[in-house]
Amino acid sequence: MARVFNWQIGREMDYPFEGARPRRQAGAVFDTNKCIACQTCTMACKTTWTSGKGQEYMFWNNVETKPWGAYPLAWDVRILESLDAQAWRGPVYEGRTIFEATPSGERALGYLPDDLDYAYPNRGEDEIDAPLDPDAFYLRLPHDRWFFYLARICNHCTYPACLASCPRTAIYKRPEDGIVLTDQQRCRGYRECVKNCPYKKVFYNHVTRIAEKCVLCYPAVERGFQPRCMRTCIGKIRTFGYISTPEAANAENPMDFLVHVRKVALPLLPQLGLEPNVYFIPPVHVGNQRFLDMLFGPGTGAAVRAYRAAMEGADPELLGVLLLNVSTDRIIHRFRVADGRAIGYDETGREIVRVPLREPVAIRPFHDARVGAYRHNVP
Amino acid sequence: MTGPTATRTLTRRRVLGGLAGAAAVAASVAGCRLRAPRPVLEEPDLVSARVKPPVPADDPESPLWAQAKAAEVAVIGQVMVPPTKPAAAVASLRVRSLHDGTRIAFLLEWTDPAEDALSVKTTQFTDACGVLLGPPDAEPLVWMMGTAEAPVTLIHWRADWQRDLDAGFQDLEAAFPNAAFDFYPPLVGARHPLRLPDAYPTAARMWLPGWQTGNPLSQPLKESAVQKLAARGPGTVAPFATQDAVGRGRWRDRGWKVALAKPMASTDVGEAVLIAGQTYGIAFAVWSGGERDRGARKSVTRLGRLRVDA
Numbered sequence: 084m085a086r087v088f089n090w091q092i093g094r095e096m097d098y099p100f101e102g103a104r105p106r107r108q109a110g111a112v113f114d115t116n117k118c119i120a121c122q123t124c125t126m127a128c129k130t131t132w133t134s135g136k137g138q139e140y141m142f143w144n145n146v147e148t149k150p151w152g153a154y155p156l157a158w159d160v161r162i163l164e165s166l167d168a169q170a171w172r173g174p175v176y177e178g179r180t181i182f183e184a185t186p187s188g189e190r191a192l193g194y195l196p197d198d199l200d201y202a203y204p205n206r207g208e209d210e211i212d213a214p215l216d217p218d219a220f221y222l223r224l225p226h227d228r229w230f231f232y233l234a235r236i237c238n239h240c241t242y243p244a245c246l247a248s249c250p251r252t253a254i255y256k257r258p259e260d261g262i263v264l265t266d267q268q269r270c271r272g273y274r275e276c277v278k279n280c281p282y283k284k285v286f287y288n289h290v291t292r293i294a295e296k297c298v299l300c301y302p303a304v305e306r307g308f309q310p311r312c313m314r315t316c317i318g319k320i321r322t323f324g325y326i327s328t329p330e331a332a333n334a335e336n337p338m339d340f341l342v343h344v345r346k347v348a349l350p351l352l353p354q355l356g357l358e359p360n361v362y363f364i365p366p367v368h369v370g371n372q373r374f375l376d377m378l379f380g381p382g383t384g385a386a387v388r389a390y391r392a393a394m395e396g397a398d399p400e401l402l403g404v405l406l407l408n409v410s411t412d413r414i415i416h417r418f419r420v421a422d423g424r425a426i427g428y429d430e431t432g433r434e435i436v437r438v439p440l441r442e443p444v445a446i447r448p449f450h451d452a453r454v455g456a457y458r459h460n461v462p
Numbered sequence: 463m464t465g466p467t468a469t470r471t472l473t474r475r476r477v478l479g480g481l482a483g484a485a486a487v488a489a490s491v492a493g494c495r496l497r498a499p500r501p502v503l504e505e506p507d508l509v510s511a512r513v514k515p516p517v518p519a520d521d522p523e524s525p526l527w528a529q530a531k532a533a534e535v536a537v538i539g540q541v542m543v544p545p546t547k548p549a550a551a552v553a554s555l556r557v558r559s560l561h562d563g564t565r566i567a568f569l570l571e572w573t574d575p576a577e578d579a580l581s582v583k584t585t586q587f588t589d590a591c592g593v594l595l596g597p598p599d600a601e602p603l604v605w606m607m608g609t610a611e612a613p614v615t616l617i618h619w620r621a622d623w624q625r626d627l628d629a630g631f632q633d634l635e636a637a638f639p640n641a642a643f644d645f646y647p648p649l650v651g652a653r654h655p656l657r658l659p660d661a662y663p664t665a666a667r668m669w670l671p672g673w674q675t676g677n678p679l680s681q682p683l684k685e686s687a688v689q690k691l692a693a694r695g696p697g698t699v700a701p702f703a704t705q706d707a708v709g710r711g712r713w714r715d716r717g718w719k720v721a722l723a724k725p726m727a728s729t730d731v732g733e734a735v736l737i738a739g740q741t742y743g744i745a746f747a748v749w750s751g752g753e754r755d756r757g758a759r760k761s762v763t764r765l766g767r768l769r770v771d772a
Contacts, residue, residue, distance in 0.1 A: 130647065134646060134647045134648070134669060135646060135648065135666075135669030135670050136633075136634060136646055136656065136658065136662075136669070136670065137634060137670065138669075139634075139641070139643060187546075188541065188544055188545060188546035188547075188548060189544055189545050189546075190544050190545055195584065195585060195754075196584065197584070197585055198583050198584055198585065201584075248545075250543070250544075250545065250696065250697045250757050250758055251697045251698075251699070251757075252697060267671045267672050267674075267675045267677055267680075268675045268676060268677050269677075270672070270677065270679070271679055271699070271757065272581065272679050272756070273756045273757040274584065274756070275545060275757070277584060286584075287584040288670075288672065288680075289582050289583065289584075289634050289637065289638075290582075290633065290634055290658060290670060290680075290682075291670050291671065291672030291673055291677070291679070291680035292581050292582070292622075292672070292679050292680060293672045293677060293679055293680055295671070
C-alpha cells in the first residue's frame with residue numbers, strides 16, 4: 084500500500100493508491116441542529132436519480148435518526164465494532180483505519196449488507212436513547228433524553244474505499260471536482276464497493292446487476308448549480324461548495340470558513356480513514372459527549388461551543404455564512420458579512436445573493452383603531 | 463486524482479512462489495477429498511480431438527463428447543491478487559475438448575451442491591466457469607489473466623445468463639416475488655406486470671443506466687450465456703466487440719456440466735487464434751455463487767497445455 088496524508092486524522096495512513104488530490108474538491112456542510120427530517124432531500128434525490136426498476140430500495144440521500152436509526156441497518160455499529168479500539172491523542176488518531184485493518188486477501192475492511200438491512204430506512208425515527216419512562220420524563224424540562232437527525236449522502240471521499248476496492252478500477256474520482264463516480268459501462272457487478280464503502284453509499288441495482296451511487300448531481304454542479312438534495316432543503320441546513328486542505332484554507336470560502344477557520348463542521352467517522360468531504364455541525368443538545376466524539380471525532384466540544392456562541396450573537400460571520408444556506412440555487416464560492424447582511428458571490432466574483440442577519444420584524448398593535456377590531460391568534 | 467495508478471505489482475517470483483504453494487495445498491486437498499477413478503493432473507494437459515463438424519458447442523449432453531479424452535485437473539484457490547479466495551470451492555475439475563477445424567469447444571464438469579443462477583439480490587452471486595486461452599509457450603505470468611505483452615482470450619459462462627436465456631429475464635420479481643410499488647415515473651400509465659425489456663420503451667431506459675450505456679451485464683435480452691473477453695492482466699477484463707462464443711450449462715445431480723466454444727479464427731484484434739497441430743497455454747476457473755465468488759474470488763487450475771489435434 085502507498086502512504087498518503089489524511090489531515091482529518093492528523094497523520095499519514097495506508098491506502099492502495101498513490102495520494103493525488105483533485106484540482107478542487109466538492110463538498111458540503113450539514114447543520115444537524117436545523118434538520119427536521121422532512122425527507123425532502125431524500126425525495127428530491129429519489130425522484131431525480133433512483134426511480135427506475137431495481138432501484139426501489141436505494142436512497143443515495145437518506146435521513147436517519149440517531150442514535151438508533153441507520154440505513155442500512157446498523158451500518159455504523161457494524162463497521163466500528165470490527166475496527167477495535169479507536170483512540171485519539173489530541174487531533175491525531177492512533178487506532179487503525181479500515182485500510183490499515185484490511186484482512187488478509189481483502190482490499191479493505193468491510194461487510195456486505197443483507198437485503199433485509201435495507202428494509203428499514205426509518206427505523207429508530209424520533210426515538211430517544213432509552214425507553215420512555217413516564218416518571219422520569221414527563222413534565223421535566225430540559226428532559227434528559229435526546230435524538231437528532233443525520234442526513235447522509237455519499238461523502239465523495241478523498242480516499243474512497245469503494246474506489247480502492249474495485250478490482251477493475253470501474254470507480255473513479257474526477258480530477259476537476261473530486262466527485263466519485265461508478266463507470267456504468269465498465270462495472271461487472273462484483274459488489275466489492277458495496278462491501279467496503281463503510282458508509283454504505285454504493286448500491287447494487289437489482290435489475291441492471293451493477294453498482295450505482297450518488298453522482299452529486301454533477302450535471303448541475305458543472306454548470307455552477309448546487310445538487311438537488313441541497314437546493315430543496317426545507318430546513319436550510321446545507322452549505323455546498325469546494326473545500327480546501329487546511330494549509331490552503333481561504334476564510335472567505337464558506338466551506339473553508341466552517342471547516343477550517345471556525346471548525347464547527349466535522350467529518351463523519353473520520354477514524355475510518357476515508358477523509359470524507361461532507362461535514363456535519365454536531366447537535367448542541369446531545370448530552371452524551373462520547374457518542375458525538377465517536378461519530379464526529381475529537382473536535383465536537385469546541386464545535387458546539389463555537390456554534391452556541393454564534394447563535395447568541397457573538398459571531399456574526401458564522402451566523403451570516405449559515406444564513407446563506409440554500410438562499411440561492413447557485414454555488415457560493417465567496418462570502419462576506421457587512422452592514423447586517425451576509426453576501427454570497429459566484430466563481431467570477433459576481434454577487435448572487437444577499438440576506439439579512441435579522442429579518443425585519445413588525446409588531447402590530449392588539450387593537451386596530453382604524454377598523455375597530457382586535458387582533459388575536461385564534462383563527 | 464486518486465486513481466488507477468496502482469502500486470501493486472505481480473512479479474514473476476511471486477507468481478512462481480504462489481504456484482508452488484497453491485499446488486502443494488491442492489495436492490493435499492485432492493488427496494483427501496477425491497475419489498476420482500482417474501489421476502488428478504496438477505495442471506491441465508489436454509488434447510482437443512478433431513471431429514466432423516459441428517462440434518457440440520452448446521450441448522453438454524452430446525454423445526460426441528465421448529470422443530474426447532477427459533482430464534481431471536486439480537483446482538486451487540486464487541491467492542495472488544486481492545480479493546482472494548484461499549480455499550478452492552472444489553478439489554478438481556473434469557475437462558474435455560473437441561474441435562472441428564472451425565470451432566473449438568470445451569466441456570467442464572464439477573461438483574456443486576447448489577445451483578446458484580440468480581444475481582438479483584445484493585447477496586446473490588452466480589455460479590460460473592471460464593476458459594483462459596493463452597499463447598503457445600506462455601510464460602507463468604500469463605496465468606494471472608495475461609499480461610500487456612501476452613494478452614489472453616477468455617470464454618466465460620454464467621449460470622445467471624443461462625437462466626435468463628432458458629426462463630426469460632430474471633427480473634426483480636424473480637428474487638422478490640411480493641415486490642409492490644406505486645409507479646415508476648418513466649412508466650406512468652403502463653400496464654402491469656412491468657417486465658423487462660418489453661415494458662421499458664427506449665425513452666425510459668435512461669432510468670436503467672447500465673442498460674442504456676450498453677453494459678453487457680445489464681442487458682435483459684441475452685444472446686448467449688457465454689462472453690468472449692480479452693484480458694491483459696488482473697482487473698482488465700473487457701468484452702470483445704464481436705460476441706460469437708456460445709455454450710450451455712446444466713446443473714444436475716449436484717454438479718454442473720457446461721459446454722462452451724469459440725471460433726478458432728479470430729474476429730477481433732488481440733483474440734486468440736487456434737491452429738490445428740499447435741499447442742497453447744490454457745487454464746480453467748470456476749465460481750461458486752453459494753460461496754459468494756465473483757471476479758478474482760474464484761477457484762482456478764494452474765496454467766497448462768492444450769494441444770489442438772491436426
